[in-house]
Amino acid sequence: MTLRLYMAQRITALVMAPLVLMHIAVMIYAIQGGLSSAEILGRTQGSILWFAFYGTFVVAVSIHAAIGLRTVLSEWAGLRGTALNAVAWAILALLLILGMQAVYGVTAT
Amino acid sequence: MPKEQQMSVSVWRGGATGAFQSFDVKMEDNQTVLDVVAWIQQYADPTLSYRYACRVGMCGSCAMMVNGVPRWTCRTHVNKVLKDGHMEIGPLRNLPVIKDLATDMDPFFDKWIAAEGLHHPTQTRDDPIETIDPANAARVEINAGIECINCSVCYAACDTVAGNPDYLGPAALQRAWSVYNDSKDANKQAILDAVSGVGGCHNCHSQGSCAVHCPNDLNPMNAIAGLKRETARNFFKRRT
Numbered sequence: 001m002t003l004r005l006y007m008a009q010r011i012t013a014l015v016m017a018p019l020v021l022m023h024i025a026v027m028i029y030a031i032q033g034g035l036s037s038a039e040i041l042g043r044t045q046g047s048i049l050w051f052a053f054y055g056t057f058v059v060a061v062s063i064h065a066a067i068g069l070r071t072v073l074s075e076w077a078g079l080r081g082t083a084l085n086a087v088a089w090a091i092l093a094l095l096l097i098l099g100m101q102a103v104y105g106v107t108a109t
Numbered sequence: 110m111p112k113e114q115q116m117s118v119s120v121w122r123g124g125a126t127g128a129f130q131s132f133d134v135k136m137e138d139n140q141t142v143l144d145v146v147a148w149i150q151q152y153a154d155p156t157l158s159y160r161y162a163c164r165v166g167m168c169g170s171c172a173m174m175v176n177g178v179p180r181w182t183c184r185t186h187v188n189k190v191l192k193d194g195h196m197e198i199g200p201l202r203n204l205p206v207i208k209d210l211a212t213d214m215d216p217f218f219d220k221w222i223a224a225e226g227l228h229h230p231t232q233t234r235d236d237p238i239e240t241i242d243p244a245n246a247a248r249v250e251i252n253a254g255i256e257c258i259n260c261s262v263c264y265a266a267c268d269t270v271a272g273n274p275d276y277l278g279p280a281a282l283q284r285a286w287s288v289y290n291d292s293k294d295a296n297k298q299a300i301l302d303a304v305s306g307v308g309g310c311h312n313c314h315s316q317g318s319c320a321v322h323c324p325n326d327l328n329p330m331n332a333i334a335g336l337k338r339e340t341a342r343n344f345f346k347r348r349t
Contacts, residue, residue, distance in 0.1 A: 001312045003305035003340050010341070071312075075272030 005067050012064040019057045044106040051107040058099030066092035116191060118145055120157065121199040124206050129197065130154075142182035142190065143171050146198060146210065159210035166324065169260030173210050174199040179265035181324040202265040203278075217261045220277045225303035226284030229296035239293055247290040254287035254332060256325050263319035263329050275308035279319035279329030282310050286332035289339065301340050310336040 030040065044050045070088035073079045079087060114136040119129040132149050143161055150157040161171035166184040173182050175190050176197050190196050204212035221227075232239065241248055263279040264270055270278050277285075282304060289300045304310045310333045319329040 002307055002309065003311055003344060006311035006337070007341060007344050075269070 001067075001071055005070070009064055009067040012060040015056065015060040016064065019053065019060070022053070023057070041106060046109040047107055051103060054103045054107070055100065058096065058103055062092050062095035062099060065095060115194075116145075116187070117195045118149065119195070119197040120146070120149060120210070121206075122157075122209055124208055127206075127209075129199075136187070140187045142173070142175055142180065142185045142187060142196070142198065145187060145196075146173075146182065157210070158208040167258060169258035172201055172260040172262045172265065174202055174265065179262040179322050181260055181262065184324060201261055203267065203270045204261065204265065212261075214261060217264050217278070217280070218259075220281040220308075221284055223303065223308070224277045224281040224285040225296075225300040226281055226288055228288065228291075229294050229299065231293055231295040241292065245292070247292060250290045250335070251287045253327050254283050256327055257283060258325060260324065262322050262324055263327075266318040266322040268316055268318060269312055269314055273308070273312055276312045277304065277308050277310070279313075279333065282313075282336060283327065283329040283332040285310075286335050289336070298343075301336075301343050304336050305340050310340065313337075 030043070033039075066088050069091050070084060073087060074084055115133045116136050118132045118134050120132060121127060122130045132153050134145050134148055134153075137144070143164065146157070146159050147161075150159065159171075159173070161183060162168040163170075164183045166181055169181070171182045172179060174180075174197075175182065175185060176192065177199075178190075179201060180190070182198075187196070198210065200206045200210050201212045204214065204216060207213050243249075257280060259280065261280065267276075267279055270276050285300050285304050288294050289297055294300075313330070313333045315330055315334070317330050320327070320331070323329065
């Protein structure tokens, strides 16, 4: 863990904190009248705001989690050097692809 | 005459590979773990290797694992650690074992240098001695760190060192923090750079084993938090 990785992980944590609160608040608000996919998609489809909200969320989560798992793999599985960085980049790519695909899925019209 | 009381002591024999050997040692009213090791070496097996110097908790050379916990053996009473008349004494964790209870301390001290825990002078010997205000906040921060006796107990206690051999460890980072706060130090940036690398202070998970086991009640975790704070502040400063 270098200073750069440390800062990236802390800054993404700062970004996520308000997004998590907003996400939970909307969830509680949204289920008040029952939960349906039509209602959710009606809110998110075509919305640049929700695309930006969850897009930012996915980017922050992907960076944060990739760095965290990189540390776990290094300390618990003994991965080092190029192999460690390759796995970390792969985790970042996977989370970004899965996350952005989901964001696209609910916001595209 | 009452039968003298004995305790059974398992002592590590060998290097990286080896085994525990059991000794029966006579119990005394006042007896430290180091006394026990010395008794074994003098009366039971003269080939036992171990390290000590001052016997009064100043030199930091007699640290060993006692029942799996790192301790300064010269200041640890037997009655504090004995469990059902038995105790286990091994070489310090996280360091290469030379033989029996003696570990190779080189990696520990090399990391002090790697963390730039060394003085970078601002003046020469010809200059007058600079006056330091003992109440100054930075000087007060140093107070705790300079009581370190380099015993490596914190280094042996640290799970992050165990998982990451590159990690500089609590003692070296606490030293770096002390030097960083020294107003007589000329190269604070070198210290921040040295503790920001692959093995730097940011690896610390704040588990606090260093503070729990430090025989002098120091808190290296606090020093590491200070380094994290200063490096983070410096991270933005250098970019603007």
